[in-house]
Amino acid sequence: MSERLTRNLLGTLRHDPPGLVLLAMVGILVALCLMAPWITDADPTATDFANMLLPPGLAHPLGTDDFGRDVLARLLHGGRASLSIAAVAVVVVMALGVTVGIAAGYFGGAVDIVLTKIVDVLLAFPRLVLAIAVAALMGGGMVPLIIAVSAVAWPAYARIIRAFTLQIRREGYVLAARTIGTPTWKVLVHHVGLNLLGPILVLAMLDLGNLILAISALSFLGLGVAPPRPEWGAMLNEGRAMMELAPWLVLAPGGAIFLVVLAANYFGDIVRDSAEGRPVHGPSDWLRPGRPGARRLPRTSVREPSAAEQPLVALDRVTVDVTDPRSPYFGRRILDGVSVSVRQGECVGLIGESGSGKSTLAALTLGLTRRPLALTAGSVRLFGAGTGDWTWDDWRDVRGRAVSLVSQDPLSALNPVLRIGEQIGEVMAVHSAASPEAIEARVREIVREVHLPESVTERYPHELSGGMRQRVVIAMGLVNRPSLLIADEPTTALDVSTQLRILDLLRDLQGRYGLGLLFVSHDLRVVSRVADRVVILKEGRVVEEGPTETVFTTSRQPYTRELMAAIPGRRRELMQATGT
Amino acid sequence: MLSLEGITRNFGAGRPAVADVSFDVGASEIVGLVGESGSGKSTIARCILGLERPDSGTIRWEGRSLADRTVRRLARREIQTVFQDPRSSLNPRWTVRAILSEPLDNWSGRTGRPARTAELEALLHQVSLAPDLLARYPHELSTGQCQRICIARALAPGPKLLVLDEPLSALDVSVQARILRMLHDLHRQRRLSFLVITHDFAVVRDICHRVVVIDAGRVVETGAVDDVLDHSTSDVTRSLLGNVLPFPFTPPQASPRLAVSRNDG
Numbered sequence: 070m071s072e073r074l075t076r077n078l079l080g081t082l083r084h085d086p087p088g089l090v091l092l093a094m095v096g097i098l099v100a101l102c103l104m105a106p107w108i109t110d111a112d113p114t115a116t117d118f119a120n121m122l123l124p125p126g127l128a129h130p131l132g133t134d135d136f137g138r139d140v141l142a143r144l145l146h147g148g149r150a151s152l153s154i155a156a157v158a159v160v161v162v163m164a165l166g167v168t169v170g171i172a173a174g175y176f177g178g179a180v181d182i183v184l185t186k187i188v189d190v191l192l193a194f195p196r197l198v199l200a201i202a203v204a205a206l207m208g209g210g211m212v213p214l215i216i217a218v219s220a221v222a223w224p225a226y227a228r229i230i231r232a233f234t235l236q237i238r239r240e241g242y243v244l245a246a247r248t249i250g251t252p253t254w255k256v257l258v259h260h261v262g263l264n265l266l267g268p269i270l271v272l273a274m275l276d277l278g279n280l281i282l283a284i285s286a287l288s289f290l291g292l293g294v295a296p297p298r299p300e301w302g303a304m305l306n307e308g309r310a311m312m313e314l315a316p317w318l319v320l321a322p323g324g325a326i327f328l329v330v331l332a333a334n335y336f337g338d339i340v341r342d343s344a345e346g347r348p349v350h351g352p353s354d355w356l357r358p359g360r361p362g363a364r365r366l367p368r369t370s371v372r373e374p375s376a377a378e379q380p381l382v383a384l385d386r387v388t389v390d391v392t393d394p395r396s397p398y399f400g401r402r403i404l405d406g407v408s409v410s411v412r413q414g415e416c417v418g419l420i421g422e423s424g425s426g427k428s429t430l431a432a433l434t435l436g437l438t439r440r441p442l443a444l445t446a447g448s449v450r451l452f453g454a455g456t457g458d459w460t461w462d463d464w465r466d467v468r469g470r471a472v473s474l475v476s477q478d479p480l481s482a483l484n485p486v487l488r489i490g491e492q493i494g495e496v497m498a499v500h501s502a503a504s505p506e507a508i509e510a511r512v513r514e515i516v517r518e519v520h521l522p523e524s525v526t527e528r529y530p531h532e533l534s535g536g537m538r539q540r541v542v543i544a545m546g547l548v549n550r551p552s553l554l555i556a557d558e559p560t561t562a563l564d565v566s567t568q569l570r571i572l573d574l575l576r577d578l579q580g581r582y583g584l585g586l587l588f589v590s591h592d593l594r595v596v597s598r599v600a601d602r603v604v605i606l607k608e609g610r611v612v613e614e615g616p617t618e619t620v621f622t623t624s625r626q627p628y629t630r631e632l633m634a635a636i637p638g639r640r641r642e643l644m645q646a647t648g649t
Numbered sequence: 650m651l652s653l654e655g656i657t658r659n660f661g662a663g664r665p666a667v668a669d670v671s672f673d674v675g676a677s678e679i680v681g682l683v684g685e686s687g688s689g690k691s692t693i694a695r696c697i698l699g700l701e702r703p704d705s706g707t708i709r710w711e712g713r714s715l716a717d718r719t720v721r722r723l724a725r726r727e728i729q730t731v732f733q734d735p736r737s738s739l740n741p742r743w744t745v746r747a748i749l750s751e752p753l754d755n756w757s758g759r760t761g762r763p764a765r766t767a768e769l770e771a772l773l774h775q776v777s778l779a780p781d782l783l784a785r786y787p788h789e790l791s792t793g794q795c796q797r798i799c800i801a802r803a804l805a806p807g808p809k810l811l812v813l814d815e816p817l818s819a820l821d822v823s824v825q826a827r828i829l830r831m832l833h834d835l836h837r838q839r840r841l842s843f844l845v846i847t848h849d850f851a852v853v854r855d856i857c858h859r860v861v862v863i864d865a866g867r868v869v870e871t872g873a874v875d876d877v878l879d880h881s882t883s884d885v886t887r888s889l890l891g892n893v894l895p896f897p898f899t900p901p902q903a904s905p906r907l908a909v910s911r912n913d914g
Contacts, residue, residue, distance in 0.1 A: 241738030245799070248698050249752040249806060250725045260740055422821035423792060535686070564686050564848050566889065591821050635826035637817075637851030 078343040080395070088339055095332040098325065102148030111139035113146040114297045122315045132317045134307065136297075144321050147299035151288075152329070154215055155281045159273055161219040162280070166226025167269060171261055173227065174234025184227070191224040200283060204292040214293045218283050226272060233268050237261050275337035278330040285326050301326050379453045380410035381553040381585040382434050382472070386447040389429055389609075393441030403429045403442060405609040409587075413552060416579055416586040418600025418617065420593060420632070426609040427589045431557045434587065435474055436464035452552070470500040473546035477558040479538035482545075483530040489516075489541050490526025497548045515544045518581070519574060536567035540574065547578060553585045560595055572598045593632055597621055605629055650676050650842060651697065651728070651810055656706035658692050666692045668866040669706070674810060677840040681857035681874070683847060683889065689866040690846050694812050697844070698730055726756055729803035733815035735795035739787040745798055746783040749773075752805035772801045777831060793824035797831070804835070810842040817852060829855055850890055854878060862886045 082088055101108060111129075117137030125132040131140035173184040191199075200217045207213035237243060238261070246256045287293050288302030296303060301322040308318025389404040404426045411417045421427035432438050433449055436459060449456045452471060456463075468474075476482050484492055493515065494508045503511070513523055519540040530538055539559060546554055556575065560568040576599050579586050590596050596603060597617055604614040605628065613626045624630060652673035659665045667689040674680045684690045695701040697708060699721055708715040710724045732738045739748055749769050753760075760768070770780040776797040787795055796816065803811055813832070817825040833856060835841055845857055853860050853874060860877050862870040862885060870883040881887050 241732045241734055241736075242740040244700065245730075245732065245738045245802065246740075246751065247700060248725070248730045249802060250755045251751055252755075263742060264740070422823060565850075566685060593822065631823055635822040637822075637825065637849060637855060 078340060081339050081343055085339065088335055091328075091332040091335055095329055098148065098328060099152060102145050102152060105142070105145035105149060108145060109139065109142045111142040113138060113142040113299045122311065124315070125317055131321050132315065134315070134318050135311055138297075140317060140321050143299035143304060144301075144325060147301050147304055147322065148325060150211070150294050150299065151281065151284060151301045151326075154211060154218075154284050154293075155277060158215050158218045158222070158280050158284065159277055161215065162222045162226060162276070163269060163273055165219065165223040167230050167262070167265070169223070169227040170230025171234050171257060171265070174231040175238055175257060175261060181231075185231070188224040188227050191221070192228070194221070196221045197283065197286060200287060201290065201292065204287050209292050209295050211294055214284060214287055217287060217292070218280060222276065222280060222283070226276075229272060230265060230269070233265055234261055237264055240264075271337065271341045274333065274340045277337070278333035281326065281330055281333065380412050380450070381452060382587070383410040383450040384408055384430070384433065384447065385450065387430075387433060387444060387449060388446040389426070389433065389438065389442050390445045391441045392443040392445065396441035398441070403609055404433075406447065407606070407609070407611055408447075409604050409611075409614075411553065411585040411587050413585050414579075414583045415602065416576070416588055416600050418596035418603040419587060419589045419606060420591065420596055420603055421589075421606035422591050424608070425606045427591075427606050428557060430606070431474070431555050431587065431589050434553075434555055435468055435472060466500075469496050469546075469551075470549045471551050472553040472555065473549070473551045475539070475542050475546050475554065475556045475559045477561050479535065479542045479562070480530060482542050483538060485530055487529075488526065489528055489530070489533075493526070493541070493545050493548050496545045500549050511548060515548045518547070518578065519544045534567075535563050536571060539563060539567075539571055543571075543575065543578070547582065547584075550582060551584070552582075553587070554579075555587045555589070557589045558591070559588075561590070561592070568595065569598075575599060593621070593636055605632070650674055650678075650711055651844070652709045653693070653697070654707045654709070656693065656696060656703045656708065658689075658696060658701065658703050664866065665704075666866055667696070667703070670863065670866070670868055671706075672861045672868060672871055674842050674844055676809075677836070677842055678859065679836060679843040679845065679857045681845045681847060681853035681860040682863065683850060683853055683860055684863040685848055685889070688863050690863055691814060692866075693863075694730070694814050694844070694846055697812060698728065699725065726806045727809045728812060729806060729808035729810070730812040730814065731796070731799050731803050731816050734819050735792055735799045736787065736819075738799055739795055741787055743786070744783065745773075745785050745787075745790075748787075748798060749783075749802055749805060752802055756806045772805055775804060775835070776801045791824075793820055793828065796820060796824075796828055800828075800831070800835075804839075808841070810844065812844045812846070814846045815848070816845070818847075818849070832856065848889075850878065862889065 082092075115138065117133070120129070120133050120137045121135055123129055123133040123137075125140075129139050129141065131144060133139055134143070169184055169188070173181045173188075200221045203220050204213050204217035207216065240260075243256060243260050246260050251259075284293065285300075285302030285305065288300045289306045291303070291306065294300040294303055296307075304322040305319060305326075308315070308322070312319050384407060386406045386408050387404055388402065388406055391398045391401045391403065393399065407426070407430065409417065409419065409430065419427050419430065429438070429442060433444065434451070436449075436456065438444055451467065483489075487495075490509075490512050493512045497503065497508050497511060501508075512526060516523055516525060521537060521540050521544070525533070525537065525541070530541070533541065539562075543559075559575070560571050563571060572595060575586065575588075578584065579599075586599070588596060588599055600617045602615065603617050603620050605612045605620070605626070607628055612628050613620060613624060620629065621633065624633075650673070652671075654671050656667055656670045657665055658667040670689070670693060672680070672682075682690050682693065692701065696703045699715065710720055710728070713720045715721050715724055746769060749772055750765065753765065753768060757768075766783075769783055773780055773782060778794060778797050778801070782790070782794070782798075787798070790798070796819070800811075800816075816832075817828060820828060829852075832843065836843065836856075843856070845852065847853060857874050860870075860872065860874050861868055862877065862883065864885040869885045870877055870881060877886060878890065881890065
C-alpha cells in the first residue's frame with residue numbers, strides 16, 4: 070500500500086466516526102470468532118433435546134436451536150468457517166484475476182484475445198447460478214464452495230486488472246525497464262504488479278462483502294459446509310423453518326452477515342476514495358443555492374468605458390503560503406508580495422520556471438486557490454472590485470464569462486464524450502439565457518474566428534490534432550466575450566510550428582476582442598511574440614518587469630540574462646563563451 | 650555504427666508511419682532526427698530500441714542485423730535511451746537507488762552493497778548529482794534532477810549510443826541549457842554517439858553534427874548541420890526552420906497583427 074494511500078486512509082477514518090465504529094465492531098466479531106473455543110465451552114454440534122429452542126438467557130446468551138445446540142457457539146464457530154472461506158476465496162480470486170489480467174493486458178495480441186474471450190464467456194453467465202451449478206457438480210463441502218465462489222468471481226477482476234495493465238504498460242518506466250534489458254518477468258512483477266497493488270487492494274475490499282454473501286447464499290442452499298458443522302449461511306437456512314417461533318435463530322447469523330458485509334463495503338469505499346485522491350469539492354459554502362440576484366459584478370460593468378481606466382485584474386502585494394500543516398511543504402512561501410496588473414487590450418507575459426509560483430498566480434486570478442495554499446496577505450481586485458469576500462457563487466459567475474482560462478493540456482480540458490459544438494455551447498448556456506439557436510449561431514461564429522472549419526462542431530476531441538484542440542479550448546474561453554483571458558502555458562504541449570500559429574491567433578483575437586491577456590510561460594521566445602509587457606518571476610518574487618522590448622534587449626538583471634542565454638539556438642555561443 | 654536500411658513500418662491501413670527510411674549514425678557522432686509530431690520519428694526510435702519490429706528493411710548494429718537474437722541482446726545493452734518525460738519514466742514507488750540498481754543488476758550481476766553503492770555514486774557523479782539522492786523518491790526531485798537520473802540509468806549498462814527522444818522539451822529553459830551542457834560533456838568524455846530526436850531546430854543547432862529531416866515518414870533531407878540549416882534544398886526543412894521562434898521578436902512595422910494561417914499541424 071502506498072504511503073499516500075495509507076495517509077489518506079488514516080485521515081479519512083479520523084473524520085468518519087461511523088466507519089470507525091463499524092471497523093471496531095467487525096474487529097471484535099472477528100476476534101471473538103477466532104477465540105471461539107475459549108469464549109464458550111459449549112460444543113457447537115452437541116445436541117441436547119432437553120433444552121430445545123430456548124430463548125436467549127443466562128445459560129445460552131443467544132438461545133438454542135431445534136436440536137438444543139448453543140446458538141452463540143454455533144455463531145462463533147460458524148464465523149470461523151464463513152470468514153476463512155471468504156479469505157481464502159479472496160486470495161484465490163485475486164491471484165487468478167491478477168495473473169490473467171496482467172498477462173492479457175501486457176502481452177496483448179493472441180494471448181489477449183484468447184484470455185479475454187474466456188473471461189467474456191464466463192461473464193456471460195449469471196454469477197450465482199454458475200456458482201450453484203459448479204458447487205452442485207462437485208458436491209457440497211468447504212473446498213468445492215471455495216472453488217465455486219472463486220470460479221465465478223475472478224473474470225470480473227481479470228477484466229479490470231487488464232484495463233489497468235494496458236495503462237501501466239504505456240508508462241515511461243515500463244518502456245525504460247525494457248530498454249535497459251530487464252527480463253520480462255521482472256518487469257511484470259516489479260513495475261506492473263507492484264503499481265497495481267493499490268487498485269487490487271481496493272477491489273479486494275469492495276468485493277469481500279459480495280464474496281461473503283455468495284458463500285452464505287450457497288451454504289443457505291445446502292451446497293456449502295456439511296451439517297451439522299455450523300456456518301452462517303447454513304444457520305440461516307436451518308433457522309428459517311422456526312423463524313416465527315424462534316427468531317433468534319435467524320437474527321444471529323443474519324446480523325453477523327449484515328455487519329461484516331456492511332463494514333467490508335463501507336471500508337472498501339473509504340479505501341477507494343483514499344486511492345483516488347480527494348473527492349472533488351468546492352469551498353465550504355458550495356452547498357448553498359445560487360443567488361442570481363446578488364451579483365457583485367453587474368453584467369455591464371466590464372464593458373463600460375470607465376472600466377478601461379482601471380486594470381481588469383490587479384494583484385496587490387499578494388503573498389501565498391502553504392497553510393495546511395498536513396502538507397509536506399507546510400510553511401513554504403509560494404508567492405511573496407507580488408504585484409501584477411493587466412489592463413484592457415494589454416498582453417502581460419508572466420515568465421517563470423517551475424516552482425516560481427506562476428501557476429499559483431494564475432489560479433489566484435480565477436479564485437482557484439485551494440488547500441494547502443492560501444492567500445495570506447495582499448489583495449486581488451478583479452474588474453475594479455475587491456474579491457476578498459467573494460463566495461464560490463460569485464467566482465462561478467465570473468469564470469468563463471468575464472475571465473477565462475486556457476490551460477496547458479487541451480485534451481484534459483475537453484470532455485472526451487461530448488462533441489466540440491456541445492462543449493462550446495455549454496460554456497455559453499451556463500452563463501446566459503440565450504436561445505438554443507442563438508447559442509448555435511455564436512458557436513459557429515467563434516469556431517470560424519479561431520480558424521477551424523465549422524464541421525469541427527460535430528466531432529469529438531480525440532479526432533482532432535493537438536493544435537486544433539487548443540483552438541477549441543480558446544474558442545470555449547472566448548465564446549462569452551470575456552474581457553480577461555488567462556493563458557497558462559497554452560503552447561507548451563504543441564509542436565513548434567503549431568505553437569507559432571496558436572500564438573499569432575491569440576494575438577489576433579486579443580486585438581479583435583480588446584482582451585486583457587495574462588500569458589504565463591517559461592519560454593521567453595513564446596512570450597516575446599505576444600506580450601506588450603513582461604513580468605519575470607523567480608521563487609515567488611518579481612525579479613524584473615517592464616515593456617517586452619526593453620527587458621529583452623537592455624536588461625541588467627543577472628537572472629533575466631541567464632534565461633535569455635538559455636534559449637535554444639543561442640546555447641552554442643553560450644557554451645563556447647564559457648570555454649566548454 | 651548504427652545503420653538503418655529502408656525501414657518501413659505500417660500501422661494498419663493508410664500511409665505507412667515510416668516509409669523506406671535509411672540513415673546511419675557513426676561512432677561518437679551526434680545526429681539529429683527532426684520532424685513534426687506524426688512524422689514517424691518516434692516510431693523509428695522504437696524500432697532502433699527493439700520495442701517494435703519494422704515491417705521491412707534492416708537495422709544494423711556494428712554491421713550485423715538486429716533481426717539476429719544475439720545482436721539484439723548486445724544492442725539492448727549498447728543502445729540506451731532517454732525518454733521525453735522524465736517523471737513518467739521513473740517508477741514512482743522506487744527510490745533512486747532501486748532505479749539505478751536495475752540496469753546494473755541486469756548487466757553486471759549482483760555485487761555487495763558497499764561496491765554497489767560506490768558504483769551508484771559514480772553514476773550520480775557523472776550526471777552531476779549529489780550521492781545523498783540515492784534514498785529519495787522521484788516525486789521528491791525536480792524535473793531536471795529526474796532527467797539526470799534517467800540519463801544516469803541509460804549510462805549504467807555502458808552504452809555506445811544514446812537515443813534521446815525530445816530530452817529537453819519537458820524542462821525549463823535554464824535547466825535545458827544545463828542538461829545540454831552535461832550531454833555535451835558526456836559526449837566528449839565517453840566518446841558516446843547520440844541520436845537526438847526533436848521537433849525543434851534550435852536544439853539541433855546547439856549540439857548536433859549531422860541532421861536527418863523527416864516528413865510524413867520519409868527522409869527529406871540529410872547532411873551536416875550547418876549545410877542543412879543555412880543552405881537547405883528542401884521545402885520541408887525550410888518551413889520547419891521558418892518555425893523557429895525568433896528572439897527577441899520584433900513585430901513587422903506595417904501590420905502589427907500578423908496574418909493567421911488557416912491550417913494546423
